Amino acid sequence: MENKLYLTPKQEKVLNFIRKRVGERLPPTIREIGEELGFKSTGTVRDYLRILMQKGLVRRMNNKSRAIELTERASFNKIPIIGTIMAGKPNLAYEEIQGYVDSDDLFLGRLGFDDVFALRVKGDSMVDAGILDGDIAIIKKRPDACNNDIVAALLDNNEVTLKRLRSKSGKFHLEAANANYPPIFEEFKVIGKLITVIRKY
Amino acid sequence: MENKLYLTPKQEKVLNFIRKRVGERLPPTIREIGEELGFKSTGTVRDYLRILMQKGLVRRMNNKSRAIELTERASFNKIPIIGTIMAGKPNLAYEEIQGYVDSDDLFLGRLGFDDVFALRVKGDSMVDAGILDGDIAIIKKRPDACNNDIVAALLDNNEVTLKRLRSKSGKFHLEAANANYPPIFEEFKVIGKLITVIRKY
DNA sequence: TGACATGCCACACAAATGTGTGGTATATTC
DNA sequence: GAATATACCACACATTTGTGTGGCATGTCA
Known part of the structure; x- marks a missing residue:
């Protein structure tokens, strides 16, 4: 398991927003993330989610709304x-x-x-x-x-x-x-x- | 605030399923509740959710997927x-x-x-x-x-x-x-x- | 009997949400 | 210059999900 983990500022903002929403008990939808971060395309958000998944910070389920889960490594809690x-x-x-x-x-x-x-x-x-x-x-x-x-x-x-x-x-x-x-x-x-x-x- | 709170067995089962899913970090959709409890109609589940809301155990947001929240009174946590x-x-x-x-x-x-x-x-x-x-x-x-x-x-x-x-x-x-x-x-x-x-x- | 609540189902529809393809622009690297 | 990565956008489309109307039994209460 690598310890060093580089996130660009934007990637970190996306992660933090997910953290915030998960903490508030309801993970965000892709469009909610986009709205918050100022992305006008759902594709952009999906790109970020893919990156966060590759870095092992996030897990997802296909075709399920709000099915974004923080891994232990990324969790605030x-x-x-x-x-x-x-x-x-x-x-x-x-x-x-x-x-x-x-x-x-x-x-x-x-x-x-x-x-x-x-x-x-x-x-x-x-x-x-x-x-x-x-x-x-x-x-x-x-x-x-x-x-x-x-x-x-x-x-x-x-x-x-x-x-x-x-x-x-x-x-x-x-x-x-x-x-x-x-x-x-x-x-x-x-x-x-x-x-x-x-x-x- | 009334202290006594009567739930029929089925109502309790619905509530407990919501509790379980919220504990697992993703509240269920209406159809997921129906599947779990054996209800074949989404209308039935909505009836139950309406009852739980009236009893002050659950809050919801309109038109938002999975937007079921347990009130303090109903929460396991x-x-x-x-x-x-x-x-x-x-x-x-x-x-x-x-x-x-x-x-x-x-x-x-x-x-x-x-x-x-x-x-x-x-x-x-x-x-x-x-x-x-x-x-x-x-x-x-x-x-x-x-x-x-x-x-x-x-x-x-x-x-x-x-x-x-x-x-x-x-x-x-x-x-x-x-x-x-x-x-x-x-x-x-x-x-x-x-x-x-x-x-x- | 009638009125009403409980407990379900069917189904149509609209809104929300995830998926996928393709594109532009900029910078970095070789 | 070509290849590659970053960082976005525009849409079309499929699926999921919530909403709403109507209906059918069963039981209770007066």
Whole structure:
């Protein structure tokens, strides 16, 4: 499975419109796509759909109205659960995806695939914040993380950890929510901010 | 809004088929419903849809293919957030529903409307179990709740509370997960078992 | 008995929707 | 220049799909 996936701006607009409509519970017709995107011919839209099918983002059924389905790869409603994050890579590596969490409006708001990911929590360093081993943490990338926010941070050893961000005399460090763990003053990079926790029994 | 809602068996079958198809991401056409249910006339299906619309379970758009939408009341994917549960009522009173949580397969499995509901957690009596004030607790009704399970229980004063179920010398009682709260030995009824916790920041 | 609701079907028709062929213009590559 | 890809449009046509009218049983209620 290739990870890199080039979409022209127009192709992306078509895909996003389909995503939007699917999210609203009724996939669009070919003509509805054309109207939205300003295409005057149904043939044009069909060309785009063919491209999106070839790129593995969309599935269709013949002769059925609105029968456009997003593949897992293209769906807004599935956000990846990733294990470790490779250092230096701005984008998540697909190999690290352990599975998918099916999100939905009410849980996450409508956030793009690119902005959100999930982490399975390991260890008990955040128990005092009500975050337990095995919980799923939904993280919003590159946010306005500020003092006292719980963040996912990338440490020097390429490990990702969930900790509380603290600032002391102008300098940031990380704090666990468990007296057994000392604060972390070493180098780190904030990846994103915790927005949701999900725990299944 | 009436709470009681009588559906004939056939009406229910039609509704359930629509639910199934909507869950599979593409609402059915009139003819597809007819085929599935054995109706040979599109007129028959339209009659049923008209009934379901009148009962407030379904919305439609004119002249649009597959434009059948389930109302909140009929949707499988919305499970109610309830406040208090009226004592003695086997079914949840609609008046007590404070809102809806949008569930989905991956979070809950495909469970019927009747089997699952959600509670917003109040207070800090379960903090040591990682359940905080304001969390949403997803509860499965009438399960095989057993020792050490966290359950939603109905107390004598008609309050619902989330506690850990304990048995001691053959008798059950409830325990908080917070040293500041004493165990509860008074009369109670287990309503359901905690299966998921969701917290939004 | 008459009036009415329920529960179906047949069928014609119109509107929406997908399919297919062929075309134009522009840019890139060899 | 020729070949190829991108990015569209115009239509005609077939199929799917929704709409509407009318009809026929069966049962209930007064």
